[in-house]
Amino acid sequence: MVVSRRRPRGETRREILALAARLLQTRGYHGFSFHHLAEGLGVRTPAVHYHFPTKADLAAAVLRRFRDDFAWWREQPTLRALPAHAQMEAFLDLEARYVAEGKVCPLGMAGVEFASLPPAACREAQALMHELRDWLAARLAAAREQGQCTFAGSAEDTALAVMAAAQGGLQLARLNGADDFAAVRRALRTALGGDPSAP
Amino acid sequence: MVVSRRRPRGETRREILALAARLLQTRGYHGFSFHHLAEGLGVRTPAVHYHFPTKADLAAAVLRRFRDDFAWWREQPTLRALPAHAQMEAFLDLEARYVAEGKVCPLGMAGVEFASLPPAACREAQALMHELRDWLAARLAAAREQGQCTFAGSAEDTALAVMAAAQGGLQLARLNGADDFAAVRRALRTALGGDPSAP
DNA sequence: GTCTATAACGTGATAGAC
């Protein structure tokens, strides 16, 4: 016999993670509360605590899910079929979507609030950063080797610069409008020796 | 007759602004309280409220002071005597000092917490961003005209990219160590056509 | 799994003495 539920099993947990991710990317860790979460989901705060005992648990889980999502995304056949430089553009497309949603990069949030973030959340953010850096550096190195890019300097330095420019660009876009992220992206394309007139 | 004070007139206000700036750049707006300020200054919280009635007032005043400091800095004769590209390097030196102090760029903090920041603070941050962007774009345009840089694309786009990379680099440095800011800076020099082996 | 109720605490802010 099936007991009726307002949501399927595991659905509330997923919705909490999704809303918490959005709040983390728009208001920062200290800028939202369990009340924001509960209100947004149509439940009470203890329901949230049932799924994530503490706010620190929740933040770590959200960042962990960013890592999982990235690991999944980068293994997609449709992505892996693309040339290396197009894979990097696809990553910048992800960031561009954040702009449209008024969000910043989770690594930007973590960087700004690092000193006041729960330790477990810091560790997840650091792991995400390493994974993203290594992936980007590999794409950049391959793109240069295959003549799709012409940047000088090491792929590792360049990967960090691309990450920094992208997350900084998201933040500038919040201060001054989405065009500023587009401007940063144009400058990035120019600097990497690709085609600056691309979308 | 002079009444003795623990601090000279106006000194406490300055110290509050300095400590608040440091806390804003390390913990974010929602990551510090009047208690942090009072404890750090050896006073009680109402003493802070005397100088800045609300936290919103304080945040706006701190960002206003960043604007004033930048306006003063960029007019210094010793800076203005430098070639345009060296002026831009001097700006990156300022950011590098933040790295050593474990701070992020105030514009990064404002970008991340934008949606939960007091309106007056948002306006000051936006004004600072515009002033910095215009100054950087002018230096970059002059540097290219005088053959000190060789970047392609518009000076405005490039200025935004430099700002984004610098503030993103500060945040990455918090996650993974100061070397990452140095790496971003190297990549920046390479991309702008300067000498990447500079300090 | 979600609820009501409540505890325990931190925070922004004010009143009024000194």
Next chain:
DNA sequence: GTCTATCACGTTATAGAC
């Protein structure tokens, strides 16, 4: 200018019923 005392409120978190 700074203090003590205090307030109102929001926040994280728990207990126990359903």
